[in-house]
Amino acid sequence: DAKTTQPTSMDCAEGRAANLPCNHSTISGNEYVYWYRQIHSQGPQYIIHGLKNNETNEMASLIITEDRKSSTLILPHATLRDTAVYYCIVTRPPISGGSNYKLTFGKGTLLTVNP
């Protein structure tokens, strides 16, 4: 799996967009970018994933640069409940009926949303 680099912490004002960067310069062609978050000591929660096109769902948007060496997770209107550690993970997707698939979580970015 490709190594990722994320800032240790970020702050965001409530109601504003939170933009969380991730560098993954060694990403290979078949690796996806996944984002999970973990609210204090709760189980990690899937947010979004993408290969090379920008993706959007009800939780967030994912912007991947054209060279795929970095990406940004965007929470369009951050709320206090979005305060969490956000993990950027680069890995091949699980293969149906295939072997072990595990997520390797780094240290992530602690996002603090302030009132």
Add this chain to the structure above:
Amino acid sequence: EAQVTQNPRYLITVTGKKLTVTCSQNMNHEYMSWYRQDPGLGLRQIYYSMNVEVTDKGDVPEGYKVSRKEKRNFPLILESPSPNQTSLYFCASREEGNEQFFGPGTRLTVL
């Protein structure tokens, strides 16, 4: 509601006293796994299972056992717990897609 449940959520025990942490999912997922999370070390996989009666070791299996007799359940067994197994434990499951669903966690303290 699709979910992964774990019990107990909190447990304090003593060295050597066998314990089991249960994990159950209601999504009919084939793949389940156990992770432990420790400060500074992130989440590390303990064991995983690709289907009923199919289990294998993850990165840190020492001191743990698992079983998969039914698709929905994947208990984690500590035959003789030791203080270095004090940790936050998560069970997870997934099916065909990329998303892993995690349980709420079990905080274990071994004295």
